[in-house]
Amino acid sequence: MKTAKLLAATALVAASGVLAPQAQADELTLCWAAWDPANALVELSKEFEAQSGHTMKFEFVPWPNFADRMLNELNSGGKLCDLLIGDSQWIGGGAENGHYVKLNDFFDKEGISMDDFAPATVYAYSTWPKGTPNYYALPAMGDANGWFYRKDWFEKPEIQEAFKSEHGRDLAPPKTQMELLEIAQFFQEREIDGQKRYGAAIFTERGSEGITMGATSSMYPIGFKYEMTPGKYDMEGAVNSPEAVAGLEFYKELYKTATPPGYTDSYMEQSLDAFKSGQVAMAMNWFAFFPGLYADPDTGGDKIGFFVNPGQAKEASTLGGQGISVVAYSDKQEAALEYIKWFAQPSVQSKWWDLGGYSCHVSVLNDPSFADSAPFASDFLLAMDGVMDFWQEPAYAELLLAMQKRLHDYVVADQGTAQEALDKLIEDWTETFEDEGKL
Amino acid sequence: MSDTPFNRAAKATPPSVAAKIRGLSDRAIAWIFVLPTIFLLLAVNIFPLIWTINLSFTNFRANRPNREVEYIGLRNYERILTDSDIWLTMQATAHFLFWTIFFQVLIGFALAWLINRKFKGNDLWTTLIVLPMMLSPAVVGNFWTFLYQPQIGLFNYGISFLTGIDPSSFQMIGDVTLAPWSIVIVDTWMWTPFVMLICLAGLRSIPDYIYEAAEIDRASKWRQFWTITLPMELPFLMLAVLFSGIENFKMYDLVVQLTGGGPGSITELTSINLKREAFEKWRTGYASAYAIILFVTVFGLASIYVKALNKVKER
Structure with missing residues (x-):
């Protein structure tokens, strides 16, 4: 009897040992x-x-x-x-x-x-x-949104010399948004290794979140913010402040004067393509892509350098x-x-x-x-x-699409002024927050 | 009793069923046949329409199942009809509709007229011409974005070859003035063959003896065209306009792939705008009102047009 009980207990333990992981495996x-x-x-x-x-x-x-x-x-x-x-x-x-x-x-x-x-x-x-x-x-x-650049081009003596004679300083990764613009404009349509190159690949995508993520990378450092008082949804004077307007105008200038032709609807993939195909000297993109870019056999390794999104009035990067x-x-x-x-x-x-x-x-x-x-x-x-970061509200998609429209209308489609774009954005967002019962 | 399929079916019907059917009136039997279709129509078309009308008076959002739904009267309709951005999308749609129909009918009819001439390789040319409409709109949208690419696009190089201007000096998709034309060109390229086929059917339906009689009367080719071809072709042309109009009013996939509605909102057609409101912003009540306005517009215009078409047919 004792032996039978022992055998039964052993069988149970064995069965549970075998079956337990299977029963719980999902x-x-x-x-x-x-x-x-x-x-x-x-x-x-x-x-x-x-x-x-x-x-x-x-x-x-x-x-x-x-x-x-x-x-x-x-x-x-x-x-x-x-x-x-x-x-x-x-x-x-x-x-x-x-x-x-x-x-x-x-x-x-x-x-x-x-x-x-x-x-x-x-x-x-x-x-x-x-x-x-x-x-x-x-x-x-x-x-976060960061930048990478063609280190090998930046190090070319003739390029360095040309930049110094134009701007009176050494060519190096930019520390401010204004320096970024200067460098991008310097490379725009410049011939390097027998080919026409362009300044920078930036985000201009209309459909999802592209242009908002790109433009805020310039607007945050220059002074754009969402509310005057956090949590109060008081957007007047924050979203359309003179600094916010200047930030948006800056992004448009960067787009108009320093990007390759045809990049009217570009986001992560197009930025990577522009850089890897040797079209641009600099490109913005998420840090998530940087390990892959560094490992790229053609444009990675010694040819690539990285820098954080340059500050201006303050240091700021768009969150990913x-x-x-x-x-x-x-x-x-x-x-x-x-x-x-x-x-x-x-x-x-x-x-x-x-x-x-x-x-x-x-x-x-x-x-x-x-x-x-x-x-x-x-x-x-x-x-x-x-x-x-952008609004994280439950109505985020509606808020984001409104910003996508207003920014794309102004930056890419040349509709109205930056002030008008941001004023209209406040109108859109106010309507959304009113619907949400937050205003 | 002869051995026809009808008689075989009658013989095979069980006596109990046959007795029941024999007791039904013709009207009742007709209802039995029609009812499934009516039920399907009610379930698939009428009920959703009534439900959409109901939703259009609310602030319902499909992504907020927990939120209380309020009836807000005509507020959604008022918002839509007073929104200048919505009117811009209506303008973009009207531009797209007018010019695509215009070019498709013009080119489609010209191609049909040419194909209707008997010449060597006629069948091969017909097959080649109808190829674009066999492609998926998403594929067409995608490959035309490459054709329009300012640095490597064949379209820009073609224009450059013809005019001598720098291919990278203009952007079909990115330029505010050119973008509306870029979608017109692609849609015309894709759907002109469809109009051509309708026109060809019309041309081939005109009996030869009418032309022979006109020849005997010494009517010139030009006169034959204006007094025989065009009047007899007109119902087919009007049908082509109707089909093209309905098809292009709901245009979505091709334009989304090509321009995404941009630059800005220059090529944002009502269908794209409606989809954004309904399934990206999730303003279900608002989008329902928007859909009802579009439905009434299309239904109204189509009804007027069909009446006109019937009058032309009666002449």
């Missing part, structure tokens, strides 16, 4: 944009699969369709994504419309502290209402990046939370950076070797110190 779908860091995440997630027994499936959508596709998915209560690395501006809608799971209890239970992540990223990617300790995402991918959230409609929330717990570990965050992802974990960012770990790492730290 196939998790992680949704994100289709770009370089997504490939790094696929590689990184193999470790999670090996450790947890869960399998990972990925749904990556190209950037121009990413918001459209994913917001439709969330709004329809779709179960496609268990985990979503959603754009920073979606956090308000994600929280208020119940798309994202609130993570506070989970963080408390698992001992995940938001103090372990860079404050700017926690504020931007995780909290709603802004700055309150209500977390709907874990900072996953720090990012995303937090990772658990989708409220997922049937596999437990497994999705397991992934977040695993991803938050310092060792995983360190690997994330090594593979090409931009960790927001302080153990990675504060590591003394971080600044020298890549040619753009120190610029990334500088950028993240001064990031500014």
Whole structure:
């Protein structure tokens, strides 16, 4: 009898040992944009699969369709994504419309502290209402709009000489927006190595978020802000201040006088193409692309240099990046939370950076070797110190499309003045906030 | 009883069913046949239309299921009709509609007239001409963006070859004055063959004996064209205008791929604007009112036009 009981117990233990992982193993779908860091995440997630027994499936959508596709998915209560690395501006809608799971209890239970992540990223990617300790995402991918340039062209003696004779100073990566414009204009239609080159590739895309992300990179440093008093939606005098107008006029001048012809609807891909094809001396883009650019056999390595978005009245960069959230409609929330717990570990965050992802974990960012770990790492730290983001309100899409229209009308289509564009933008935004009951 | 399919079906019908049918009136049997179609029509067309009309009086947003829906009367309609930006998109649509129809009918008819002549290689030319309309609008939009590219685009080089101006000195898609024409050109290129086929059907339906009688009467070719060809072709031309008008009023994919509605909002047609309001800004109530206004406009214009078409046919 004793032997029989022992055998039965052994069989039970054996069965539970074999069956338990199978019973709990889930196939998790992680949704994100289709770009370089997504490939790094696929590689990184193999470790999670090996450790947890869960399998990972990925749904990556190209950037121009990413918001459209994913917001439709969330709004329809779709179960496609268990985990979503959603754009920073979606956090308000994600929280208020119940798309994202609130993570506070989970963080408390698992001992995940938001103090372990860079404050700017926690504020931007995780909290709603802004700055309150209500977390709907874990900072996953720090990012900002930065610049890269043809270092080999900048170092050519004849180019340096020509620049010095024109501007009376050495040709070097710009420290201010005005210097940026001067350098871009200097390269515009200049012949280098027998070919006509252009100044800079900048964002002018109309359909999604391109021109807003590009123009704010000039407008923030020159003095554009969204409200006079944070949280009060008092936009008059902030959105259309003389500094904001000057910032927008500056961006138009940059577009009109220093970009290649035909770049009227360009965003990330077009910026990369313009640079890699040797058309431009400088280009703006998200830091996320910098590891790939540095590794490029034709225009990377010694030929490329990087610099943070130049300041003017103040240092400021347009925020990119995303937090990772658990989708409220997922049937596999437990497994999705397991992934977040695993991803938050310092060792995983360190690997994330090594593979090409931009960790927001302080153990990675504060590591003394971080600044020298890549040619753009120190610029990334500088950028993240001064990031500014678009509205993160639930009505973000409506607010963004209004800005896209007003900026494109003025910058690319030459309709009206900068003052009129920003005044109309306030009218659009006021209507939206009134509909929202916030004004 | 002869062995016809009808009789075979009658024989195969079970007596109980046959008895039931025998008891039904012709009208009842007709309703049985028509009801599924009516039900489908109500479910797919009429109910959504009534629902859209209902939504157009509310502040409903499909992305805010938790928000209380308020009836706001005619506010959405008032906003749309007083919005200068909406009128600009209407103007852009009117420009696009007028010029695409004009060029498509003109070129389509000319091509049909030429193809209708009997010449060697006639069939090959017909096949080549209809090729563009077989392509997907998204593909056409994409490859024309390359053709219009100021630095490498064939279109710019063609214009440069003909006029001598620098190919990179003008931007078809990026220039405010040229962009509306860029979409007209592409749409004309793609859909002229469709108009040509309608016109060709019209030309081939004119009996030869009418021309033979005109020849006997010594009518000149020009006179034959104005008194025979054009009047008999007119119903077909009007049909082509109707089809082109309806098709181009809802134009979306080709223009989105080509210009994205830009530069600024210069080529933002009403369909693009409506899609942005409905599925990007998620102003469902507002977009419903917008759709109703467009529906009434198209329905009204089409009804007037169809009446005119019927009058022409009756002559």
